[in-house]
Amino acid sequence: MTATTALPDAFCPTDGTRVPAGTLAWSCPVCRGPLDLDFSPTPARPASLTGRVNSLWRYAECLPLSAPAISLGEGRTPLVELAGPVSAKLDFLMPTLSFKDRGAVMLIALAQRLGPERVIADSSGNAGTSVAAYSARAGLPCTVYVPAGTSPKKLEQIGGHGARLEVVEGGRESAARAARAAADEPGTFYASHVHNPYFLQGTKTYVHELWEDLGGRLPDVLVVPVGNGTLLLGAALAVRELHAAGLIAKAPALYAVQSAAVAPLAEAWRAGADDLVGETPAADTFAEGIAIPRPPRARQILRAVRASGGAFLTVTEEQIAAAQLDLATRGLYVESTGVACWAAVRDGALGERTAVVPLCGAGAKTGLAKASVG
Structure with missing residues (x-):
């Protein structure tokens, strides 16, 4: 297991602009779009994983950073059967109770290496909580921009980690704009789970774990909730590797x-488009964590799904509420966004194909969807 010491450069997937490693740059200097990492690792074979640390850092060959002192043991979440050919990966059993810890630990490990004066993030709750927790672990001051209406339990968790909260009137897009306005201030590390490619390098370990747990194979289908697409794009990275x-x-x-x-992505998919079509208004939904009207990585998400032979599925509020209750009766108390994938496939939409759904966040963060109606 070789520790990574030199940071790889980043590049813009839209126009090819290179961004040298070791800077606080968080977006393409030309188009201001998200960045990817110039990093093509070779995974270790299953036999060599025996005896390694029981966290996502066991996949060291595939990560652009060495295991940091700030690790909270994130990763290696259980895989359990749900029904028929569908299993679930319990990513709500992470240190901050959501899958976002996979990416946040990478962002803050990078920030710790770069030594900024402050960390900022924007979030509908879970990513901000993760960034706040790992910033606290690293001793870095942190500010999290959240939209008005964010779950009070998530706000309490973010504040409990010592981060300063900036509640922004409007929806998720308004919080992101406020964070971006502050992101270029000197000494600021913008821990953007959307723009910074290190986050995707963390989320890809979800699939590396599945591959190991399934004995060196993957299911026929990976079902993934998509708002900004960070879990899906991380999964696509791991599959390619x-x-x-x-x-x-x-x-x-x-x-x-x-x-x-x-x-917006499902609408673009149905239209056969390579990018978003028209404007998607913000709207209330139980799946608040994926309610993103204009995801910056839309083209990459659509391309990844199309290249894999996959598709887009949508779920109604009634389906989400029913799926959350169904999982609770199976012993799994998951937040309403985190049940979206089970809502989409629990009635047999995938036929007899084997599939894994991620249960991304703990129900303690939001409570039951039906209880929050009205």
Whole structure:
């Protein structure tokens, strides 16, 4: 297991602009779009993983940073059967109770290495909580911009980690704009889970874990909730790495799930478009964590789903509420955004194909969806 010491450069996937490693740049200096990392690792073979640390850092060859002192043991969440050919990965059993810890630990490990004066983030709750927790672990001052209407339990968790909260009137897009306005101030590290490619390098470990847990294979279908697409794009990265190394014979199809109330990517998919079409208004939905009207990585998300032979699925509020209750009766108390994938496939939408759904956040963060109606 070789520790990574030199940071790779970043680049803009839209116009190819290079961004040198070791800077606080968080977006393309030309188009201001998100960045990708110039990093093509080779995964370790299953036999060499025996005896390694029981966290996502066991996949060291595939990560652009060495294991940091700020790790909270994130990763290696259980995989359990749900029904028929569908299993669930319990990513709500992370240190801050959501899958966002996979990416946040990478962002703050990078920030710790770069030594900024402050960290800022924007979030509908879970990403901000993760960034706040790991910033506290690293001893870095942190400010999190959140939209008005964010779950009080998530606000309490963010504040409990010592971060300063900036509550922004309006929806998720308003919070992101406020954070971006502050992001270029000197000494600021913008821990953007959307723009910074290190976040995707963390979320890809979700698939590396599945591959190991399933004995060196992957299911026929990976079902993933999509708002900004960070879990889906991380999954696509891992699939490419495993396939290029000859460690899987066939890549799984990626099925992306959106709330029917806010589904700009599903609408673009149905239109056969390569990018977003028209304007999608913000709307209330139980799946608040994926209610993103204009995801900056839309083109990459659509391309990844199409290349995999997958598709987009949408779920109604009634389906979300029913799926959350169904999981609770199975012993799994998951927040309303985190049940979207189970809502999409629990009635047999995938046929007999094997599939894994992520249960992304703990129900303690939001309570039951039906209880919050009205």
